[in-house]
Amino acid sequence: MRTRHGWTLAAALALLAVACREEPPSPPTEEPPVRWDVVEPGEVLSGGEAGTVTHSGAQAFAQALPALTLERRSGFVSGRGVFEIDWVPAPASSSRADRDGLGPLFHAVACISCHPANGRAAPPDEPGSTGEALLVRLSIPGTASNGGPLPEPTYGDQLQPKGIPGVPAEAQVVVRHTSRTSTFADGETFTLQVPEYVLEAPAHGPFHPDTMLSPRLAQPLHGLGLLAAVPEEKVLEWADPDDANGDGISGRPNRVWSVRQGKQVLGRFGWKANQPDLEQQNAGAFLGDMGLTTPLFSEQPCTLAEQACGDAPSGGAPEVESHRLAALTFYTHVAAVPARRDVDAPRVLQGKAIFHRVGCAGCHRPTLTTGTLEGYPELAGQTLRPYTDLLLHDLGEELADGRPDFEASGREWRTAPLWGIGLTATVNGHTRLLHDGRARSLMEAILWHGGEAEASREAVRQLSKEEREALLTFLESL
Template structure:
C-alpha cells in the first residue's frame, strides 16, 4: 500500500496527528501520512469545501445547486482558513460569517422548532427567482466589568435585529446568532467513545461542586436510535457526517441523501418552484470526500509550558476549576476509521457536555435536548491561533467576546465560581492565565 508522506518537518512520529505550523494556514494542514486513495479524497474534499457553489442549471453540474435560499456560497465563507467566523461590529455591516437560528413562541408560550414559516435559520440570500427571507443586523450594548484590581474590561452585549420580512412578520420569532466555529479535530471528536463522554456527566451534581454537565441525546429521525450530541454550540449534532450535511443544507441550500428536499417551508412557493441542481445536489462521493477532509486535518501542536509565568498560568487554570468542564484528555476508539484517528490521546479541553451558563449567555431558545441557558463546552485546543488565522478574534457562540478575558467574564451559571476566581486574580496571575491559554 502506497503511503504519501506530507512535506512537513517534524521531530515526532510520522503518524502524529499534529502539525507544528502556527501560521495563517495552520488549521488547513493535513496529517502527515495518508494512503494514495485518502490523499485523493482529501484533496477533492478540500476543493469542495473551498468551492464557490453556483445556481442551477449550470455548465458544471458538480458544483451547482446553490439555494434556492442560503446564507453563504461556500463553506470557506463561514470558516475562513478553517478558522472562526466573526460577528459584525456595527448594524450596517453584513453577516459574512454568521447566521441566526430561529424558533417560534406560540400563544401558550410553547416553543416551536423549526419556525413554521422561516425554518431553522434565517436565510438572508436567495437565487434571483426567490425572495430572501429577510435582513439581519447586529446592535450592541456596551459596558465595563471592573476586576478586583480595578481594571475595567470593555464588554458588549449583542442584539439580533430582523427586518424586511418576506413571508410573515418577525414578531413571534426567537433568535440565536451563531458564528462559524474553528474546524479543529472534528474527526477525533467523532471518534471519542460515548462512554468516555458519559463518564464526565453529573446531571444531578452528585459531587456537589456546582457543575452538572449532561449529555444532549440526539434522536436519529431515520433509524429512531439515540446518539450523544458532540457537535454544534448546543451539542445538537451527533456525528461529523451529519454536521457536514446540515451545513450544506442550511447554509448553502445544497441537498444530500440525508436532506433530499430543498430548504423551503410549505408557504415559500417561489422557493419550492426553483430549479434543482440534482437529486441530490451533493452526491454521496462528494459528501464522503468533504467528511474525509474534515477527518484528516492536522491539529496544531500545543506549545511548551516552559517558563515560570506559563506554569503560573497553568496553575491558575487548574485552581479556577476550568478543567471541570474544559476536560484535558480523551482517547479515541481503537476501531475508528480511518486508522489515523484510532487509539489516539487528544487534548481538546472540552467535555462535550451541556452546561447552564447563566442568564448572561442565555438565548432563550431550546435546541434538541438543550435548554435556552445551556451550551456545549467549547474546545480550547488551538484557541491561541484565532487572531493569527483570521486577523480577528471573536469568541462564544455569537462572537460577542473580542478577547479571551471577555469570554471568561461572560461565564455564569455553573461557571460562576470560575469567573469570580478570574475577577479576583492579581494582574500578574490573570496575564499568566491568558498567556497559558494562548499556548493550548
C-alpha cells in the first residue's frame, strides 16, 4: 500500500521510528582546569571595595576603612588614642590620673608596644635575651570552669615579667636557639632556628612540675572587623574534622567561652582561635598584658601566692572605663587592609599558580565573603582575600606548643591570614613570622610547617630555585 506521496506504509513507519529514536547521550565533558596564572576580577582589593586602602608605606596597617563616614572616622581616631595610651601605676598625679592603673603585674605599658603601627613586634634576637614583644601563656593539665586552660596555680595563666614598684615580677623568659640545616631537592641548603624557652628567677618558688608554656607574638590588627563579619555557617562549612574528602586537611573550629554571652561560641581570633570576638580579645589584652581591669574582666588575676599584687592600689573600678573599651573595640573593627601590589606581574602570577599547585590554598583559602555584623554596616557584603579559613589545623610536632586551649590541641593553630604579609618589613622593619617569631623569612615559615601541611612543605622543597623565588614573589605581593 502506498501513501498519497508515493511512500509505502512500511517505509513511512520506518522513517517515523528513526525520527522518534532517542539520541544517544553525549559523552560527559570535563570541566576545564582552573587557571591560577591569571588576574581575577577584584583581586587587588584584599579587603573588598569597602575595606581596602591603597597604602603601602610604614602606616599601611593603621588606616581606617575608606567606607567610614566622617563621623565614624572620628571614632576611629578616638580608638587609636586609647590604643596609643602609655598607662602608669596608680595613684598617679592629677595630670595623669586618666591613665593610671597599670599592673600591679604587667607585660607592656601600651597596646602599641606589642602592635607597633598595628603590626607585629619582633622577638628578641640576642642569644639568651628576653623581649617585651614575646609573652608566655601558662597552664597545667586540666580544664577551667569555662572550658579553657587551667592556670598555673602560683603564677596564673600568663607570665608577667614586670611589676610596678613594690611588686616583684613573676619571672623572666629566656630564649635560646640551636641551628638545624637541611637542603632543598636541588641541593641548596637552608637553616632553621630551633627555639628553647626557659623560665628563670621565679619570684614565688618553682613552677608546677606539669606547667605547659606557650610563647606568643602579637598578631597584626588590620582587617579584623572584616573577619568578624564572615558568617559562622561559612566557617563551619569548611570544617572537615575527619578528613571525609581524603585530601589530608582536617580543619576544625574552636569553641570558646564568651563572657558577654555566657556560653560557648565559635572562636575566631588569636593564634588558636581562642577568642570569640574583638571586644573580649581587647579586654583580655588589657588585663593580661597591662594589668588593667575592664567591665568584662573586673578582677585582677593575682594568685594567693602574690600578696603584694593583691595589696597594690587600684586605678579605679574598672581601670579602663566602658567607653574606652568600646572605642578600642571600634578601632580594631575598622582598620583597613592594604591593597595587593603587582597582581599582574608575570612572576607574581607564576608564584600564585605554584601556591595553589602545592596545596597551600587548602588551608590559606584565598576568598571569603562577609555577611552582616551588628553596628558595622560598612563591613557587609564584601568579597575578601585574606588567605585563611579561620579553622584549626594540626601543623605537626615541631610547631606544637603542647598546650591545649579550649578545643584546640597542643598541635593545632588557626590558619593565619596572609593579607598584608608582604608589607611586614615595611611596617615593622623585620620579617619574623609564626606564633613565636622563630621563622626569619617567609620561606622559613613554610619550612616549619608539618602535620596537615607536610605534603605542601615537601612539595615546596622539590621546587626549583626559580619556582621558589616566584612563590615568594607572590607572597610578598599580598
